[in-house]
Amino acid sequence: MAMNRYKKYRKFAGKIVILGFGSIGQAIFPLLARHLVIEPQQVRVVSKLAEEETIAQELGVNFRLLEVTRENYKPFFDEELSVGDFLINLSTGISSADLIRLCQVKKVLYLDASTEPWEGYYTDESLSPPQRTNYALREEMLAMKGKAGSTAVITHGANPGLVSHFVKQALWNMARDNDLPIRPLHTAQDWAYLAHQLTIKAIHIAERDTQITSTPKMPGEFVNTWSVPGFMAEARQPAELSWGTHERHWPKDAHHYDFGSNCSIYLHRPGAMTQVRTWTPALGPFHGFLITHAESISIADYLSIRCNGNVIYRPTVHYAYFPCPDATLSLHEYNGMEWQNGMNQEEHNRLIVDDIIDGMDELGVLLMGNRKGAYWFGSQLSIHDARKQVPYNNATSLQVAAGVLAAVLWAMEYPECGIVEPEDLDYQYILKIALPYLGKVSGYYTHWNPLKDRQQLYNEKIDQSDPWQFLNIRVI
Structure with a gap:
């Protein structure tokens, strides 16, 4: 009999409830079954979509059709979950x-x-723009953080999630390449001082998705490689970024918060209507959407140096996302209809998995400001490699599922840590588990900067003295 070639990391005796069975839910169960000693009967899928029961049956897991709401979430919890x-x-x-x-x-x-x-x-409409931000949602979590309790890992997929560990690996690699003394780094301050020593001014979560399908997008249809409702929600939120201490040009549409830790800012416009210049190794420079993401806040907060209550160092951090071609077209159409048309209805949403014919998701972090040039570190995963690895996946969902798997295993090993963010986890532990599912993972230096090839046809307001000013990065 052939031996199982996948490592079983541990046995789990409790019940696992997967709430939501879209692209990531369908992607994660095969990985859990592959790397945990569990029986399919220990897993329960809960979804509001009846059509997802077929895949659950194919996987051999229990399925419950239920829409979880404010009114029924407590009874649902009591029925499905208990200690352990x-x-x-x-x-x-x-x-x-x-x-x-x-x-x-x-x-x-x-x-x-x-x-x-x-x-x-x-x-x-009764909520103000700052109340509708990820910053506000994170502040609610931070109010509960620091208390003893069962481990709750928040925002840990690919991005947010794996990209926080990519940042640490990138900083470590750059320290080596800059001939800095390498020593164990254990605390947020250790990592913050290293980022400062490397003169990191800005960090992009730079992602470009080139997956294409055999079925073109139709008018009025929103197509994406991951959760359509999730992307539509992010797209209409205010653009959010963390504001670095090196920045000299305050955007006219920018606002500070009047509550919480004040580690980021927001622009008075949706992320889907805000673009920035960035770079990835396979495809070079591009304009990406500054979609709000939790990691743009948590990474910058983690890498901040404070003295006597004042922040003396913090990099600018934000997402720069170029979705797959059909999703980009969908986003433009959604923008033009002011986010209120029938594209919000599920019958007009299409998640693409099986009909993808080519392309990859190139997801990484771009660290800018060091003397050797900008440095990108991340995952380049093609649809073909993703399909070889795990069923029910595309390149995007497998990157997320790998992050979920690694964090689930970490939580099982450390079950009494309370609420934790990705930056609180051991990056080497997480990457060791996730890397086999991420395709080519590597780092690249580049001489690109956001001033390259500018002002050849039009005069622009730029700052020649420092390429890494947000003024130069933002597309106006």
Whole structure:
């Protein structure tokens, strides 16, 4: 009999409830079955979509058709989960904070890939723009953080999630390449001082998705390689970024917060209408959308140096995303209809997996400001490699699922850490588990900067003295 070629990391005796069974939910179960000693009967999938039951049956896991709401989430929790179980929350429109509170009381492990509010939060006209930001959602989590309790890993997929560990690996690699003394780094301050020593001024989560399908997008249809409702929600949120201490040009549409840790800012415009210049190794420079993401806040907060209550060093951090061609076209159409048309309806959403014919997802972090040039470190995963690895996946979903798998295993090994963000986890532990599923993972230096080839046809307001000013990076 052939031996199992996949490492079984540990046995889990409890029940695993996967809440939400879209692209990531379908992607994660084969990985859990591959690397945990569990029986399919220990896993329960809960989804509001009846059509997802077919895949659950093919995988041999229990399926419950239920839409979890404000009104029924507590009875649902009591029915499904007890001490020692694990809730993997991969849903949208269900409050992460409310679920975590129940997990802490009942001693249930928890993980999500994004901090979610209840359905309707992002379109609630009674809420001000700063109240509809990821910063506000994170502040609610931070208020619960630091207390003893069952481990709850928040915002740990690919991005947010793996990219925080990419940043640490990139800093380590750059320290080596700059002939800096390399020593063990254990605390946030250790990493912050290293980033400062390397003169890192800005960090982009730079992602370009080139996956294409055999079925063209139709008018009125929103197509994407990952959760369509999730992307639509992010797209209409205010653009958010962390503001570096090197910045000299305050944007006219930028605002500070009047609550919380004040580690980031927001622009009074949606991320889907805000573009920035960035770079990835396979495809070079491009204009990406400054979509709000949790890691743009948590990474900068983690890498901040404070003295007597004042921040003396912090890099500018934000997402720069070029979605797949069909998603980019969908986003432009959605923008033009002011985010209010029928594209919000599920029957007009299409998640592409099986009909992808080529392309890859190039996801990494671009660290800028060092004397050797900008440095990108990350994953280059093609659809063909993704399909060889795991069923029910495309390149995007496998990157996220790898991050979820690694964090689930970490939580099982360290079950009493309370609420933790990706930066709190051991980056070497996480990357060791995730790397086999990420395709080519490597680092690249580049001499690109956002002033390259500028002002050849038009005069622009730029700052020649420092390429890494947000003024130069933003597309106006």
